Amino acid sequence: MESVRDVRKLPKAHLHLHFTGSMRPGTLLELADKYGVHLPEALRGGRPPRLRATDERGWFRFQRLYDIARSCLRSPEDIRRLVREAAEEDVRDGSRWLEIQVDPTSYAPRLGGLIPALEIILDAVETASRETGLGMRVLVAANRVKHPLDARTLARLAVRYVDRGVVGFGLSNDERRGFARDFDRAFAIARRGGLLSAPHGGELAGPASVADCLDDLRASRVGHGVRAAEDPRLLRRLADEQVTCEVCPASNVALGVYDKHEDVPLRTLFEAGVPMALGADDPLLFGSRLAAQYEIARRYHGFTDAELTELARQSVRGSSAPEGVRKEILADIDAWLASPAEPAGPTAPADSVEPAEPTRR
Numbered sequence: 001m002e003s004v005r006d007v008r009k010l011p012k013a014h015l016h017l018h019f020t021g022s023m024r025p026g027t028l029l030e031l032a033d034k035y036g037v038h039l040p041e042a043l044r045g046g047r048p049p050r051l052r053a054t055d056e057r058g059w060f061r062f063q064r065l066y067d068i069a070r071s072c073l074r075s076p077e078d079i080r081r082l083v084r085e086a087a088e089e090d091v092r093d094g095s096r097w098l099e100i101q102v103d104p105t106s107y108a109p110r111l112g113g114l115i116p117a118l119e120i121i122l123d124a125v126e127t128a129s130r131e132t133g134l135g136m137r138v139l140v141a142a143n144r145v146k147h148p149l150d151a152r153t154l155a156r157l158a159v160r161y162v163d164r165g166v167v168g169f170g171l172s173n174d175e176r177r178g179f180a181r182d183f184d185r186a187f188a189i190a191r192r193g194g195l196l197s198a199p200h201g202g203e204l205a206g207p208a209s210v211a212d213c214l215d216d217l218r219a220s221r222v223g224h225g226v227r228a229a230e231d232p233r234l235l236r237r238l239a240d241e242q243v244t245c246e247v248c249p250a251s252n253v254a255l256g257v258y259d260k261h262e263d264v265p266l267r268t269l270f271e272a273g274v275p276m277a278l279g280a281d282d283p284l285l286f287g288s289r290l291a292a293q294y295e296i297a298r299r300y301h302g303f304t305d306a307e308l309t310e311l312a313r314q315s316v317r318g319s320s321a322p323e324g325v326r327k328e329i330l331a332d333i334d335a336w337l338a339s340p341a342e343p344a345g346p347t348a349p350a351d352s353v354e355p356a357e358p359t360r361r
């Protein structure tokens with residue numbers, strides 16, 4: 001029988017997880033029931049939807065499903081539950097540090113405004129972190145489909161909460177819309193306030209969008225960034241500057257950025273020395289969580305356990321975890337590799353590589 005180490009036990013940091021997208025499928029069903037929200041078939045169980053986000057209609061469909069799921073989060077209690085469960089799922093997957101990404105604007109109308117929304121979220125994160133032992137922080141993300149002035153407002157708000165758990169500023173939604181440079185002032189505010197710059201790029205758009213994140217937004221991390229693989233010079237630059245790419249392999253296949261797991265250029269980035277932090281992006285819609293991303297690296301890209309530990313180290317180094325926490329996690333990563341491999345049994349998370357059937361809890 002094949003012997004493997006359980007990737008769920010490999011300590012790691014999770015740097016790319018969206019707020020609503022982190023929800024358990026069973027929780028969505030319960031909340032929809034509670035509020036009388038009619039869920040489309042794609043969100044009601046069965047297999048996660050097959051989306052083609054590489055065309056605008058597919059992306060629109062993805063956003064619509066996301067919006068419906070978000071509309072089921074209406075009270076502070078719902079927010080606390082979501083964060084608590086996201087933390088529990090991460091802990092199960094060996095995460096030791098989670099940076100969750102949220103645009104509080106989307107939750108503001110139901111939670112009494114932008115400031116109360118962010119405070120409820122930060123309180124929930126602090127509580128969940130204390131109760132589960134998982135280190136947790138928040139990235140505030142602006143929406144690139146909205147006006148750059150909105151992004152500036154958000155950046156100022158994010159900076160005000162730098163001592164309450166906000167560590168970074170992001171930019172999400174369709175990379176094909178607008179230009180990164182439209183948001184340069186928002187990112188300048190965030191950076192001056194001590195936040196790390198972590199915009200999305202190189203997912204739906206090609207390598208030029210990653211270069212824009214570096215040049216215009218001084219990104220120290222890039223959300224996805226995976227399509228940098230198409231440009232060797234850009235790969236060298238990412239490696240030289242040690243910019244961490246938050247690569248989300250299951251998401252890439254679910255959204256049709258690549259046709260199949262083997263096509264995601266994990267190896268190309270790894271061999272080029274580009275630091276990566278594997279992430280789940282939106283497990284609610286893509287059907288797999290953090291450990292499954294490492295399992296994908298092992299199964300489809302031939303990563304050895306030693307290479308998997310290097311990926312885990314890169315995720316920790318790319319995080320905002322304080323030095324003491326980093327050291328502890330890095331030591332535990334070494335310990336995982338030093339531990340004997342176990343016979344592959346039913347507890348190995350191999351099954352979770354494929355989109356899981358959403359479970360009703």
Ligand SMILES: [Zn+2]
Nearest residue numbers: 018200223281
């Ligand atoms: Zn994302």
